Amino acid sequence: KYGLAELTDQVGVVTGLAWTEVGGDLLQIEALRLPGKGRMKTTGKLGDVMKESIDAASSFVRSKAPTLGVKPTLFESVDIHVHVPEGATPKDGPSAGIAMVTSIVSVLTGIPVRRDVAMTGEVTLRGNVLPIGGLKEKLLAALRGGITTVMIPVDNVKDLREIPDNVKNGLELIPVSNVMDVLKVALTRMPEAIEWDEEAEAAKAAQAAAAASGNPTASPAH
Amino acid sequence: KYGLAELTDQVGVVTGLAWTEVGGDLLQIEALRLPGKGRMKTTGKLGDVMKESIDAASSFVRSKAPTLGVKPTLFESVDIHVHVPEGATPKDGPSAGIAMVTSIVSVLTGIPVRRDVAMTGEVTLRGNVLPIGGLKEKLLAALRGGITTVMIPVDNVKDLREIPDNVKNGLELIPVSNVMDVLKVALTRMPEAIEWDEEAEAAKAAQAAAAASGNPTASPAH
Amino acid sequence: KYGLAELTDQVGVVTGLAWTEVGGDLLQIEALRLPGKGRMKTTGKLGDVMKESIDAASSFVRSKAPTLGVKPTLFESVDIHVHVPEGATPKDGPSAGIAMVTSIVSVLTGIPVRRDVAMTGEVTLRGNVLPIGGLKEKLLAALRGGITTVMIPVDNVKDLREIPDNVKNGLELIPVSNVMDVLKVALTRMPEAIEWDEEAEAAKAAQAAAAASGNPTASPAH
Amino acid sequence: KYGLAELTDQVGVVTGLAWTEVGGDLLQIEALRLPGKGRMKTTGKLGDVMKESIDAASSFVRSKAPTLGVKPTLFESVDIHVHVPEGATPKDGPSAGIAMVTSIVSVLTGIPVRRDVAMTGEVTLRGNVLPIGGLKEKLLAALRGGITTVMIPVDNVKDLREIPDNVKNGLELIPVSNVMDVLKVALTRMPEAIEWDEEAEAAKAAQAAAAASGNPTASPAH
Amino acid sequence: KYGLAELTDQVGVVTGLAWTEVGGDLLQIEALRLPGKGRMKTTGKLGDVMKESIDAASSFVRSKAPTLGVKPTLFESVDIHVHVPEGATPKDGPSAGIAMVTSIVSVLTGIPVRRDVAMTGEVTLRGNVLPIGGLKEKLLAALRGGITTVMIPVDNVKDLREIPDNVKNGLELIPVSNVMDVLKVALTRMPEAIEWDEEAEAAKAAQAAAAASGNPTASPAH
Amino acid sequence: KYGLAELTDQVGVVTGLAWTEVGGDLLQIEALRLPGKGRMKTTGKLGDVMKESIDAASSFVRSKAPTLGVKPTLFESVDIHVHVPEGATPKDGPSAGIAMVTSIVSVLTGIPVRRDVAMTGEVTLRGNVLPIGGLKEKLLAALRGGITTVMIPVDNVKDLREIPDNVKNGLELIPVSNVMDVLKVALTRMPEAIEWDEEAEAAKAAQAAAAASGNPTASPAH
Numbered sequence A, B, C, D, E, F: 001k002y003g004l005a006e007l008t009d010q011v012g013v014v015t016g017l018a019w020t021e022v023g024g025d026l027l028q029i030e031a032l033r034l035p036g037k038g039r040m041k042t043t044g045k046l047g048d049v050m051k052e053s054i055d056a057a058s059s060f061v062r063s064k065a066p067t068l069g070v071k072p073t074l075f076e077s078v079d080i081h082v083h084v085p086e087g088a089t090p091k092d093g094p095s096a097g098i099a100m101v102t103s104i105v106s107v108l109t110g111i112p113v114r115r116d117v118a119m120t121g122e123v124t125l126r127g128n129v130l131p132i133g134g135l136k137e138k139l140l141a142a143l144r145g146g147i148t149t150v151m152i153p154v155d156n157v158k159d160l161r162e163i164p165d166n167v168k169n170g171l172e173l174i175p176v177s178n179v180m181d182v183l184k185v186a187l188t189r190m191p192e193a194i195e196w197d198e199e200a201e202a203a204k205a206a207q208a209a210a211a212a213s214g215n216p217t218a219s220p221a222h
C-alpha cells in the first residue's frame, strides 16, 4: 500500500519524507538503470529544485564512483531514470537529496536498500548533509508508515526537542552529516571500493580505440 | 465508432478509461513501432503528467525486456509513437500508466491486445499499480462501451462498494497490483522470456564492431 | 485564385476544409519532398493540435510504407515540408488529418492529387477516420470553391440531414472510415505495394556498411 | 540613406515593402551565404510569420534548385543568413515571401538584384504568389523611395482602382502569379538551369565515400 | 575605473556608447577567442535585439574574412565569447553593432583596439552603418569618460546641430557609412588581406581527409 | 555548520558573500570536476545573471589556461558542475564572479582554497574586478562566519568609510583589481604556468589522429 513501507528490500527503491500542507508523507523514490548513454531522466511532476537536487546527487556519486565500487566509465553506458510516484502530485524541494544519492548508488551497485529506513536531508556536491524543514511532520509520517529508522541532518538535532516522546521512542533516529554515513545505514551492505587509475584507464582506452581502427603504429603485433 | 470497443484484437491498441467533468469515457491508446533510433513520440494533446506516465511505462518495459521476450538492443533501432485520439481533447493524469505499458509491450512483441478489455491504474518504475480516481464514472463508461473485463488497482477495491450492482454484474472486474498481471489478461498470449546475458552481448557487439573496422587484432582469422 | 480549386492535379497539393467563425473555407495544404535526413517541417501558423495531426499522419504513412509503394529507408534520406498557406491566418485542429496523409503519400510516391476533391477527417495512427465539426460550413465552402467530391468521416453521415439539398446535390459526398479509402479516391492512381523484408534489408545494409569499411571478414571476395 | 533605393545592384539585397501603422516603408532584405552546414539564420526582430515565410521561401528554392542553376548539394555546405535591418523595429507578416525567394536565389547564384525594383507578395511552397494588404501605402513608399518598378500579386490588381493616378503613372507595376516571374524581373539575369540526375549523383557520392574509406570492393583499381 | 576609457589598447576590448533613461554611458564590450567549434556565446544581460546585432556582426565578419586577413576555416576551430560587463544591468538595442564588429575582428586578428576611441552605429550584413538614437547623451558620456575620438553614423550628422559646442570641440567626431571605415580608425593597424580560393581550399581539405583515411585511390604515393 | 567557515581547505569549495533583504550571508560555492565533454552544469536555483557570471568566469579561465597550469585540451575531457547549496534559496547577481573563477581554477588544478578567506566582486572576461553592492552586510556576515580575510573590489574601497571599525579591525580586507590577485590569496599555492604552443599541439593532435586511422602517408614508419 502506498504511504506504507515496502515489503522487501529492493534495488533503487528508497523512502524519503515529504512535508506538505496537510502533513508529512512517505515519498517513495524509484531509480532504474538502463542500457544507455549517460542520460538522467526524472519524472513524477518534480519541481526545478528537486530536479537540481537529483543533478547534485548524481554528480556526487560520479565524483566518488571508485570509492563506491563503481567504474567511472559505467556512467557513459547507462541511463538512469529517477521517478517519484503518485505522478499527479507536485513535489519539490532539496530535502530528498540524500535519498536520491542512496537510490542512484543502489541501482549502480545492485545493492538493495533497507525497506524499514527513511531519510531526509539536502546534499551538497561534497556529500555534506544540510538541514531541512518540517521535521515533526516527517517523523510522524515515518512512524505511521511502519518505518523503524530515520536518518536526519545533524543540524536538525536541535529541533528534536519539539518532537513528541512517543515518536522519538518509536523510531531510531540517526543524525548524519555526510551522505557516506547514510549509505552505511541504508544499503544492505556497503559496496567495496575499487582501484581506479584515471590516466592508466585513459591510456588503455586509447590503445583499444587505436587497435579497433587498425592502426599499425599503435598495434605493434601486426 | 469512437467510445465503443474495437471490432478486432489489434497490436498496440489498448482501451484505457478517462474521467472527465462530464463523466467517464473510453480512452483509445494507439502505439506504433517504426524503424528508428530509440525515440518516443507522444501526440494527442497530452498533459505533462500523462507524458511522464508514458516515460515511466517505457522505462519499466525496457527494464523487463528479456522477461517480456524483447531484446534490449531493439530499443535502439525502433521509434515508438504513442497517440491518444481525439486530438483536440486535452488528456492528462497518470491513470493510463498500465494501459501505456500494455500498448508498448504489444507493439514490441507484435502480440495483439484483447479488444474487450479495459484498464485503469498508475504504474511505477517497478510495475506496481497505484490507485486512481473516478472509478465509478470509468466503469460506467466501460459498460456503455461494450467492454466485458476491466482491470482496476487493488487499492481501489475498497471503492467498489459505491458502484451500482448492475455495473459490477455487467463487468468482470480484475484487481491488479503489478502490471505483469495486467499483461497476462490483456495480451492475447504472454510473450516468452528470452535469455539475455548483458556482458556476453556487449562482448559480441564489440567484436562485431572491431571486425567491421578491419581491426587485425580483434579479428584473428585474418 | 485562393479559396478556389486548383487548375491542375498536383503532387503534394491537397484541399482540406476549414471551419472558422465566419464560415467554412478551402484549406490548401502543400507538401514538398526535399533531399534530407528524415525531418518534418511545418509552417503556416499551425497550432499544436494541427502539428500533432501531421505527426500522426506521418507515422501512419511510415507504418504503411511498403503497402504504399514507399521504401521505409526513403524516410531517412528526405525531409518533408508541410505548409498551409495564408501564413498570417492561424489554423488548428485535427480535422485535416486525412488531408495530411494524402499530401505526404503524394509527395513520397510522386502521384498527383485530384484537384476537384476535398476532404475532412481526423486520422488515427491506424488510419481510422474520426468525426469532425462544422460539416455544414465546410460543405458550403467546398461547393463555393468549385469542388465536386468531398470525403467525410462515416461518423458524420448522421449530420447530413442538416445539410441543404442543393449542397448535397451539388457535391458527391463519400463517407470514409479508413484513410486508405481516401487515398483511393484522392490520388490520380493508387501506388503499387512493394515487397519489403525488414530483416533481409537490415542484413543487406549491414553487409554494405562492412564492405564500405574494408572489413575482410564480412567481404570474403577480398 | 535608409528608406531610399540602393545605389548599386547587389547580390542578396532585395527591396520589399512594409505596411505599418504610420504608412508604408521600404524593407531592405539582406542575405549572406557563408560556408556552413545548411543552417538558416534570421535576424532583425522578425515575428514568427515572417520567419515561416523565410522557411517556405527556402524550401521553394531547394525544390527548384537545378532549374535555378543551383546544385542541390550546395545546401549542405552553406549557411544562409537573412537579416532585415533596423534591428530594433519589429517586422512580421508573410508579404515579404517573394522578396525572400529573390534574396536567397541571388546569394546562391551570385546574381545581383536590380536596385530599382521592389516587390510584395506571399509565396507558397510551389511558388504561387498570394495577395497582400496595404497596397496603397506600399506603393506610395516605393515611389517616395526612388523605386521605378514594383511587382504585386495578380490577386491585388483589383485593388489598383483605389491607387492615385500619379502613383500608377510613376511606377511600372507588374502583376505576378508565380515567383519565377518575379525572378525574371528582379535578377539582373536569369540563372541557367543545370542537369541534375538525383540517382546518378547519389551513386557518385556513395562511390566517393567508399573510395575514401579504402573499401576494396567498391574501389576495383586497388 | 568603469565608465572611463581603458588604460591600454587591448585585443577584443571596444568602447561602445549606451543611452539610458538617466543619460549616456560608456559600454565596454569584451570579446575572447577560445579553442572551440565555431560557437558564439554572449553574456551580460543582453536583450534579443543586441544579441541579433552580434549575430549580424559575426556574419559580416565571416563574409569578409579573407579581406580582413582571417582564414574562413578559423571560424570552425574557435569559439567567441562576447561579454558586456556590469552583468546585472540589462542592455539592448542594435546601436553597438559596429563595436561588435570591431571587437570580433580584433580577437580574430589579434590586433588591439585604440582605447581612446568610442563608436555607435547599427551594422547591416553588408557593413553599412545605420543611424542611432541618443546621440547627445552618448557624446556627453564619451567626453566625460576621457574618449578623444567618436565614430558616428553618417546619417546622424544632421543631429550634430543640437550638440553643444564644447562637446563638438572636445571630441574628434568621425562620420562613418561602412564598418570597414570604422576598423581603419579603431584598430591599431589594419589587417592585411589574404588570398583565399574557396574551391582550391575545399579540394585540399578533401585530399587531406582522404589521405587520413588511408584511401589508396586518393593517395597515389601508396 | 552552514553559514560558518569550512573546517578544512578543500578543492573547489569557495566562500562568496551574498547580500539579501535580511542581511548578508556566506555563500558556499562548490565545484566538481568530472570526466566528461566540456560541459558546464550549474545548480542551486541560480538566476540568469549568476549563471552568466559562471560563463564569464569559465571563459576567463579557459583563456588563461596555460598561465594557470592547465592544458587547454583538458576542457574537452571534463565536465564541471558548479553548485551553490541551500538549493531552495534563489541566488542571483554577478558579484560571485571572482569566487566562481577561484572555484573553477581550484578543481582544474587540484589546489585547495583557503577556508578562512571570503571574496566578493564581479569579474570581466579579462579578469578585471568590478564593484559590488551590499559591502557592509557582506563584511558583517564574513566576520560572523569566522572568516579572517575578505577580498573586495578596489572600486569598493571608497565604501569602507561606512563600515564599523570593529568589522574593519576584525577582518583583513584586501582590495583587488584583477582576479589573478584573488587567486594568489585564495589558493593554498599558485599553479605553475605551463608552456603551450597552440600550433605545435594542433599538429601533434593531427598526427595522432592520422596514425590512429592507419594513414600510410602521415605515418611514415609503416
Ligand SMILES: [Ca+2]
Pocket (backbone or CB within 6 Å): A002, A003, A025, A086
Ligand atoms: Ca501519499
Ligand SMILES: [Ca+2]
Pocket (backbone or CB within 6 Å): A018, A019, A092, A093, A094, A095, A096
Ligand atoms: Ca523536499
Ligand SMILES: [Ca+2]
Pocket (backbone or CB within 6 Å): B002, B003, B025, B086
Ligand atoms: Ca469520446
Ligand SMILES: [Ca+2]
Pocket (backbone or CB within 6 Å): B018, B019, B092, B093, B094, B095, B096
Ligand atoms: Ca488519467
Ligand SMILES: [Ca+2]
Pocket (backbone or CB within 6 Å): C002, C003, C025, C086
Ligand atoms: Ca481564404
Ligand SMILES: [Ca+2]
Pocket (backbone or CB within 6 Å): C018, C019, C092, C093, C094, C095, C096
Ligand atoms: Ca481542423
Ligand SMILES: [Ca+2]
Pocket (backbone or CB within 6 Å): D002, D003, D025, D086
Ligand atoms: Ca525606415
Ligand SMILES: [Ca+2]
Pocket (backbone or CB within 6 Å): D018, D019, D092, D093, D094, D095, D096
Ligand atoms: Ca509583411
Ligand SMILES: [Ca+2]
Pocket (backbone or CB within 6 Å): E002, E003, E025, E086
Ligand atoms: Ca556604468
Ligand SMILES: [Ca+2]
Pocket (backbone or CB within 6 Å): E018, E019, E092, E093, E094, E095, E096
Ligand atoms: Ca544600443
Ligand SMILES: [Ca+2]
Pocket (backbone or CB within 6 Å): F002, F003, F025, F086
Ligand atoms: Ca544561510
Ligand SMILES: [Ca+2]
Pocket (backbone or CB within 6 Å): F017, F018, F019, F092, F093, F094, F095, F096
Ligand atoms: Ca551576488
